[in-house]
Amino acid sequence: MDNIRAHMTAAHDWVENHRAQTLAVLVLLAAIIFIIGLTMTWFVNGKSLSTVGKIQTPAKLKIMGPNQTSIEPIEISYDESRGDVMDGNGNVTIRRAFCVQSDNDEKPSAGGQEFELQVANTTNIAGLTINVYHVTVNNPSDKNGTVVGLDGLNHPYSWSTTGDPISFTFINSADGTSSLAKELAANDPTYGAYKDVQKNARPLYRYHKFEKSELDGWNDDTANAATNFIIECTWDPGIVTVNGKTVSNVKETDMVYLIARGTSGN
16 A cells, blocks of 8 residues: 555656646647547548549640741741731731640640730830731641741641631730830839839730630540640831831831740649
8 A cells, every 4th residue: 555655656746847748748649639630620521531632733834836846936027938928008917826735744635724825025116016816727738828837847837817816905004005015013023123124125915814615626625735826916117107206117126925824723
């Protein structure tokens, strides 16, 4: 009996001397039990462990040339040998071919995924009009396509524009037109805090979000891995009136950018 009392007394003394450590252990055990409870609740609400599926990784977007080959920089200088045309009023129209690859390497059977296409340009050329069209792919030997040439592997291709120009929404237009980008924001995403930027060098952005139903080959289930486009630029390279002044509209300093962005994690 004395031995039992002695052991109980020793245990009591040990707890008294290690009260802080004992409390910390109890708090840690309580936290672990709480986390396990939350985890089990999540799985129960999900009905069962078998309902937990793999999250599909985003599509790997690439802007490429015809037939999903490498693309060259889009050169908007007038070049008759590339099919560029000039009308009776002197207006120049150039057209270039490109595609957006939007499939997923981990699940190629899912086909092309929705994406956002942005078109940006500097605004030195007065009256520059930019349109983007869907495409009909012709027989490669057809010389009457809207754009005819060789792809990145030197294979011939022939594409024709389809339907009306795709409707784009301006992101940062000064007045809702293509004439000028608005003033730089306080912390501009392109130039940061730098403000000494000539007004025509500020890129003007526009965008269109392509749902799966707008992609090439859509069959109510899947779409092609890539969707083809033709970009068309038109302007008057002669003498034009800008802000009441007549100036030459022949410039070599404007650039056009194509940017593809994902719209979701699917």
